[in-house]
Amino acid sequence: MGSRQSTHCAASRGSVLKKTFLFLVIFLTAAATVLAEWPDTFRKIYSARGLDEAVITALSKGYSADQVIRLSRSIDGLAEEKLVKALFCALVPLEVIHRAAKMNSIPEKKITTGYELALEECPDALEEKIKVSTPQQTAPPLSPGAGNSGFASPSNFR
Numbered sequence: 001m002g003s004r005q006s007t008h009c010a011a012s013r014g015s016v017l018k019k020t021f022l023f024l025v026i027f028l029t030a031a032a033t034v035l036a037e038w039p040d041t042f043r044k045i046y047s048a049r050g051l052d053e054a055v056i057t058a059l060s061k062g063y064s065a066d067q068v069i070r071l072s073r074s075i076d077g078l079a080e081e082k083l084v085k086a087l088f089c090a091l092v093p094l095e096v097i098h099r100a101a102k103m104n105s106i107p108e109k110k111i112t113t114g115y116e117l118a119l120e121e122c123p124d125a126l127e128e129k130i131k132v133s134t135p136q137q138t139a140p141p142l143s144p145g146a147g148n149s150g151f152a153s154p155s156n157f158r
Contacts, residue, residue, distance in 0.1 A: 038063075042071045051078070052122075055086040065092050065100035073104075080106045084114025089122035 038061075046054040051072075058068045065087055072083050084106065087097045094115075101111050118126060 039071055039074060043075060046072075046075060051082055051086045052089055055083075056090050059090055059092065065096050066103055069100055069104045069106070080110045081113040081117060084111055085117035085121060088115055088118035089125055091125060 038058075042054050042058055045057050054072075055068055058071060059065075063071070068087065069083060072078055080101075084097060084101060087100075088094075097114075098111060
């Protein structure tokens with residue numbers, strides 16, 4: 001009876017392995033198809049709605065700044081400065097843009113120019129990002145009748 005049970009378990013494990021393998025093959029095939037289609041989709045969005053929209057869409061689909069830069073390399077005549085500007089306007093953090101640009105051999109001068117373009121073309125978005133990321137320090141309100149001008153001398157803190 002024991003050998004019969006072990007044979008059944010081995011057959012069951014083999015069946016599970018086959019199902020798992022089949023699932024992985026189907027999943028990886030679907031993922032490869034989606035990944036293969038994405039560069040064409042990126043170019044179509046770029047052609048129809050512009051670079052900013054293509055970058056935002058790619059980022060919203062989970063692509064990194066590095067991947068967006070590599071995707072955009074296939075677009076003839078696309079200036080690297082414009083691409084960097086689009087990443088800034090999409091509110092990608094400076095450190096992330098800088099790292100991705102360096103990984104893709106984009107010179108520092110083009111990163112700086114891209115940032116300057118972003119300041120010109122999407123200042124409201126950048127300003128809002130700075131407001132959100134910079135903690136606002138507010139002074140406590142003065143109590144009425146305190147009789148002071150709001151000046152605090154360091155000598156009072158001893």
